Amino acid sequence: MGHEGIGAAVKRKEDERFLAGRGHYVDDMNRPGQAHAHLRRSDRPHARILGIDTAAAAAMPGVVAILTAADFEAAGVGGLPCGWAVKSKDGSPMIEPMHPVLASGKVRHVGDPVAVVIAETRAEARDAAEALVVSYEDLPSAAGVRDALAAGAALVHDEAAGNVCYDWEIGDRALVDGAFAQAARVVRLALTNNRLVPNAMEPRAALGDFDPSSGEYTLITTSQNPHVIRLLMGAFVLHIPEHKLRVIAPDVGGGFGSKIYHYAEEAIVTFAAGRLRRPVKWTADRSESFVSDAHGRDHDTVAEMALDAQGNYLALRVSTIANMGAYLSTFAPSIPTYLYATLLAGVYKTPVIYAEVKAVFTNTVPVDAYRGAGRPEAAYLLERLTDVIAHDTGMDRVELRRRNFIPAGAFPYQTPVALQYDSGNYERTLEVAMKAADWAGFPARRAQAQARGRLRGIGMSTYLEACGIAPSHIAGALGARAGLYEVANIRVHPTGSVTVFTGSHSHGQGHETTFAQIVAEKLGVGIAQVDVVHGDTKEVPFGMGTYGSRSLAVGGSAMVKALDKVIAKGKRIAAHLMEAAVADIEFADGKFTVSGTDKSKTLTDISLAAYIPHNYPIEELEPGLEEIAFYDPKNFTYPGGCHIAEVEIDPETGVVSMVNFVAVDDIGTVINPMIVHGQVHGGVAQGIGQALLEHAQYDQAGQLVSGSFMDYVMPRADDLPAIHVGTESTPCLTNPLGSKGVGEVGAIGSPPAVINAVVDALREYGVRHLDMPASAPKIWSIIRAGQSRAAAE
Helix, strand or coil: CCCCCCCCCCCCCCHHHHHCCCCCCHHHCCCCCCEEEEEEECCCCCEEEEEEECHHHHCCCCEEEEEEHHHHHHCCCCCCCCCECCECCCCCECCCCCCCCCCCCEECCCCCEEEEEEECCHHHHHHHHHHCEEEEEECCCCCCHHHHHCCCCCCCCCCCHHHEEEEEEEECHHHHHHHHHCCCEEEEEEEEECCECCCCCCCCEEEEEEECCCCEEEEEECCCCHHHHHHHHHHHHCCCCHHHEEEECCCCCCCCCCCCCCCHHHHHHHHHHHHHCCCEEEECCHHHHHCCCCEECCEEEEEEEEECCCCCEEEEEEEEEEEEECCCCCCHHHCCCCCCHHHCCCCECCCEEEEEEEEEECCCCCECCCCCCCHHHHHHHHHHHHHHHHHHHCCCHHHHHHHHECCHHHCCEECCCCCEECCCCHHHHHHHHHHHCCHHHHHHHHHHHHHCCCEEEEEEEEEECCECCCCHHHHHHCCECCCCCEEEEEEECCCCCEEEEECCCCCCCCHHHHHHHHHHHHHCCCHHHEEEECCECCCCCCCCCCCCCCHHHHHHHHHHHHHHHHHHHHHHHHHHHCCCCHHHEEEECCEEEECCCCCEEEHHHHHHHHHCCCCCCCCCCCCCCEEEEEECCCCCECCEEEEEEEEEECCCCCCEEEEEEEEEEECECCCCHHHHHHHHHHHHHHHHHHHHCCCCCECCCCCECCCCCCCCCCCCHHHCCCEEEEECCCCCCCCCCCECCCCCHHHHHHHHHHHHHHHHHCHHHCCCCCCCCCCHHHHHHHHHHHHHHHHHC
16 A cells, blocks of 8 residues: 555545445435425515415415415524624624515515425425415615615615615725825726626535424535534524534535525425424525525725835725625625735735725625635735736836735735735745746747737736634634634544544545545554544534635644544553553554564554453543544635636637646645645636636626526636646644645636736737626627727827
């Protein structure tokens, strides 16, 4: 057996069952006596509900029950809670309207659930839901933040004056204004970060069950964090004690943040199962997902940079309006504040920064975290602004970055927006990426493309992100309503095999492999001897789930702590068996050895003695070899890197072709290089999708006009280039693995690199900036307008 521990590119253990069709997803699961739910959703963005006539639907075949908001209110069911509270500039709390499980009194966006029909089959439930007669009184609506803020705009919630949820700030405004007053030059950029639909491969699904003999509820759901769902739904919505509520998240087909949150459907099927005394199942179809899964991004921003005569950054001033949608999703308030504005230093040594963020309610689907969650928005702003500064000043864009980089010797580095970076080498990742992309050879490639009638451009982004939100006491002081630690339980069985129970959840990340590799590294066992259990609140002690690239940095670190405890106990058992002092016992490669002798015991010798304690220090140690550890990080981790995109544009059609992409990332310790490459490839694909293709677009009437794959353009294989992935890692100094995180870097670094490349290709047409997505019609119009101007001159 070759090396299978940290750093080994071993194949993913879980892939065999997935490729063979043996994955176990929520929609694969059925229970005896199961009924099916279908939700009737609003087809209008803003309206009063005048009445719901259920008579015709109730008489249809197979209908078991029809529930409306009145049923939930009568049972004392609470609203969906928000997990993060933000305060406005004046210290006042954010406006936090009730988010009912079913719309009560009003609907506030297309897709707002109005009623649920439960029937014997899914088709019968759908047919009956369509037969419900819902009477509405239409109200004025606003889908965009500017419209929602306009004087006289209709209120999404009566208690939110001007549709403002909060008006927040960070930084010293007076210092920033003073720096701007002394600046040799100020560069201003207005930009939007386009709204996205997550579109995980597996739609959301939920199956609720109730055991009347024990009073225990079970929810099986497509969740990234089942313990958090149990906490929120049990304590705040259905008022079920935690010991009577089991939440299971089995195999989950992708999440990208959209499956973090507690959704109404989870509460609906659980409540209905208890009321009907039978299991109730709901599975979304794709069109339903477009109007019910939390969306991502949707920022409208003005950014200004003050510079001295040499191009050094003096101060940054940012004003962002963030679209919250119609309700506050679970972690929505934190995304444009503590996960966005605190990253506005990026990789640059800007001395002072001020940012203000106004969060606005609109008649749209709620907005929350989507792969990167605030960090992509910050990186896009900074990297587009940097290229615009180079454009406006005539400076070389690479030299401008180098001039303003935080030097490698400056760590730990305190930013002016609260964060302290522990490690990094931004110059190194830039150098390696430029070499891999053959940056120096680009002019020749541009000339060749021009000879073929094509426009060619190259762009880069030197980005930074923060992962593993931490520590809990700081996050709590900033408004988090949950802990941000992670839990690991390591059980060494009598014959030396190992089971890991982790609060981190795997939905495509490869945890069953990487976590097994950590055990292999620490205990000297093969990864085939390690099982990883996750996603079940009855088996795993507790956990905060998977999001924000936290699995290794936080979940893996909890494992290391628990493994250290296992080894420490093993040393005490070994000392007893070999009649030596504990201090003389060493452990390496699966063996406990008495220092300076040839006396040793294998891990299996020790584990067998622990469970069959015939010769065992029973007066000093309990039998068994199992330990649990909680790990609360000391700080965020800070991955970063350089991404370089190269594009060609067909001026006759405006179509952008990605011809090359290089991603060189500093992600700290690499557990499995093959999995790292896969994570970066996936993130880059999503970033290219945002930059060139994807846009969740509402019309003036509040309808989602890109509500299916006919209109919402997803990246396909032929839209993507060969992606070169490299790592140049500086270990994290604040966790025992030295890991920084990789799951989101591709989606953070790629959008600005692609747009910078597109703008570079269009430079002959005087393009300074264009907003995402850089679609073919948009680019075709730019080219035609440029050609018309040239002809007129």
